[in-house]
Amino acid sequence: MKTKVAIIGAGPSGLLLGQLLHLQGIDTIILEAKSPEYVLGRIRAGVLEQGFVDLLREAKAGERMDREGHVHEGFSISFAGKQERIDLKSLTGGKKVMVYGQTEVTRDLMDARAASGGVTIYGAENVELHDLYSDSPRVTFQKDGDLIEVECDYIAGCDGFHGVSRKSAPKDEIKTFERIYPFGWLGVLSRTPPVSEELIYACHERGFALCSMRSESLSRYYVQCALDENIDEWSDERFWSELKARLPKDVAERLVTGPSIEKSIAPLRSFVTEPMKFGRMFLVGDAAHIVPPTGAKGLNLASSDVYTLYHALRKTYSEGRADLLEKYSEICLRRIWKAERFSWWITSVLHKFDGDPFSARIQQAELAYYTGSLAGLTTIAENYVGLPYEPVE
Template sequence: MKTQVAIIGAGPSGLLLGQLLHLQGIDTVILEARTPEYVLSRIRAGVLEQGTVDLLREAQAHSRMDRIGLIHEGVALSFNGRCERIDLKNLSGGKTVMVYGQTEVTRDLMDARAGNGGISIYEAQDVRLHDVYSDKPRVTFVKDGEEVTLECDFIAGCDGFHGVSRQSVPADAIKTFERVYPFGWLGILSETPPVSHELIYANHPRGFALCSMRHSMLSRYYVQCTLEDKVEEWPDERFWEELKIRLPAHAAASLVTGPSIEKSIAPLRSFVAEPMKFGRLFLVGDAAHIVPPTGAKGLNLAAGDVRTLYRILRKHYQEGRSDLLDRYSEICLRRVWKAERFSWWMTSMLHKFSDDPFAQRIQLAELEYYTGSLAGRTTIAENYVGLPYEPIE
């Protein structure tokens, strides 16, 4: 079996890369260890940067997104009894974000690939990468009890933090940077109208809270919890009561509660692997970096990696440009570290780390400064809607 680009992982980054390359006549095969149903069951991010939205349109997987996605022109920061709106559109030169769930993005990309006749092999077991430092890398896997060899020019590792791609890299060839946060997010989905038409990020003495949504009758809410907390310890009544305490008064008063249809606890971490290229293997998205969800950067960072790799591979195949291949890592990492900084900063400013009153006062002073300054509001807006992509020339 042969292809030009072997893509490991059928999450949104792998599917997006496959779709973009396919539209340029570059052959791809996607290998995924799980079933399509399992991939679609992952509840993940829901805020898309302007650049991610534009990339989905370029991939011709945008019609449903443009029809039902919610364009947001602002976001609110709540603290010390106040609620300050950041005008994203006016402060960023006209950019906005779109609320559209990662599950929906994945479904749209799956449908686009199926419509184009692209090859996606699900339930591919025992995936192994071979000869990535040679000119003829290959991937072996087991499907329906048979071992298959996939010969290719390049391998894109889009298989997440726990995937085989990064694990296949020699230990002495990679360096990792990590920060694990001492808390998690307890999140629920409820079939209720959102408390606000825009997201609310709340700093409260009891801990962080976030009000988000998927559409007009599906809300997504989070409260900061300890790493020792269990979902079973948080019945709906306790969750709603705690959320109301942490929200600004006007939001708490208008909050519509209801039974949760999904409830989970997610730990928070920052993680970066350097470099992101090893011979003919490119790490993409969560395989190379993780951000805490506070800055809404996870899926968007993956899309940035995809955009960079797609443009580099397109120039390689269509213009014979092999010089750009070695620049993939440096280009991606510049953007990655800026997003890591913003996500870390938002997390540090909005969460409760301890009972230290000095630290709490510093957080409030930080929020007061940034929301009370045009430069501060602009900094938040520019980062939230997504920093500009680096040109590939």
Template sequence: MRTQVAIIGAGPSGLLLGQLLYKAGIDAVIVERQSPDYVLGRIRAGVLEQVSIDLLDKAGVGQRMHAEGLPHGGIELLFKGARHRIDLEGLTGGKHVMVYGQTEVTRDLMEARSAAGLTTIYQAGDVTLHDFDGAQPKVRYTKDGQTHEIACDFIAGCDGYHGVSRASVPESALRTYEKVYPFGWLGVLADVPPVSHELIYANTGRGFALCSMRSAKRSRYYVQVPMEEKVENWSDAAFWAELRNRLDPEAAERLVTGPSLEKSIAPLRSFVAEPMRFGRLFLAGDAAHIVPPTGAKGLNLAASDVGYLSTAFAEYYGEKSPVGIDTYSDRCLRRVWKAERFSWWFTSLMHRFPETGEFGQKIQEAELDYLVQSKAASTALAENYVGLPLV
């Protein structure tokens, strides 16, 4: 098989890249080791930045998002028992975020790709990348007992942190940076109405909490727990009781509880691999970087990587210019590190750190008080939360 771009991974970043390339008239084949049902079954993020909204519109898959998604013009910060609203739209000139689950984004992209008759190879085994340091890279995989090869001009590694793409790069060519936080998020998904129409980020003496949602009838809630905590130690009743203890009186009174559809603990860490280009192999999304979920940047960073990469390929094929692919890594990493900084700052501000004690809690509360009282500080938060522009 021959194609212009071989995309490894059929998650949202790989599918979005494939759709953007299709719109640009560039041929791409997607190779995915899992089944379509497995990919759709992943429970992931649900807050889209303005840049991601715009890219989905550019890819021609934004119709259902606009019809069913929940635009949010603000967020609420809860500390010292009271909530304070950050007016995202008012502070950023009308920009907002969209609550629309990653599963739904993936479904929309899958259906668009299928409708266009584009090639996606699911359940591909033993995927290996070859010769990406030269002019004729190849991807090999096995399926139905046979070995197959895809010859291509470029390989886009969109297969996540544990995928084959970054693992194919020689260790000597890669530099990694990592920070592991001493806690995780215990999360519950339930078919109950959200406690508030906007997200609530809570800083309390008992630890962080987040009230989020996937729709007007499905909610996603989180509480901070120690890193060594186990899901089986938490009944639904215990989770709801702890969440209620971390909310203000009005939110606690409004909280509707119900059986959990999914319950899990997500560790928090930051990770960046540099560079993001190796010859004709380009890393995108979780293959190159991980952020704590506090600032809702994971899926959005993957989308911005794909935005840069699709433009670079369009310039290469349409204008015969290598500038976009030559500057891809540097442009991505500038935005990645700004998102890493914001996620680290917001995580440090909102969570209880065991080693800082009551002094640390008082410092956080003082900074939060300054944040909500200062228009400059609120604007900096809003600009980062809705997403920095692609430059």
């Protein structure tokens, strides 16, 4: 098999990159180890920055999002017995976010690729990357017992934190930076109306909580928990009781509870790989970086990686500007570290740490300052809606 760009991973970043390149006449093959059903079963983030929304529209995969997604002009932070609203629209010159689940984004991109006739191979086993530093890299994999080889110009590693792409980078050329947080998030998905039209982030002495949503009838809630918690010990009743205890009284009183559809515990970490380019292989999204979900940046950072790689590849093929691919890591990492900073900061001020009383008072003072200052509110808002994408030129 031959193609211009071999894409490893059929999650949102791989599918989005493939669709954008296809619309520019650049052939791609996407290889995915799991089944389509497995990929769609991943329950992940659902707050999309304007940049991601625009890319989905450019990929001709945004019609259902525009019809069913929820545009949010703000969100709230509750702490010290009060609730402060961050008016995203007024603080950022009109920018907003779109609440639309990652599962739905993935489904739309799958449908768009199928309609375009793009090749996606699911159940690709034992994927290996070869000759990354040559002019003709290769990818081999097994499918139905057959060994298949893909010859390509470039490889995009969009296969996540545990994928083969980052593992294929030379060990003496890759650096990693990591911070593991001493708690996790216990998340519940329920077929209940959201408690609020906008997200509510709660900083409480019992721990962090978040009220989010997927639709008008599907809600996503989280509470901070210990990393060694046994999820079997968290009944629905216990979860709802704990969530209510961490929310403002008026919010807790109007919370509609119901049976959980999905319940899971996720650890929190910050992680960055440098560089993100190894010969003709490029790491994209979670393959290169992880952020704690507090700042809603994981999926959106993957989108900005896709934006950068897409435009560098487009100009390489249309204008002969292969020099732009050499700038991929540099461009991406500038935005990544700023998003890592914001995600670390908002995580540090909203969660309960096992620290001394002085640190807890500093945390409250930090929240009071930022929400009581126009400059502070603007800083939160402009980071939350997403920093601008850097031009690829």
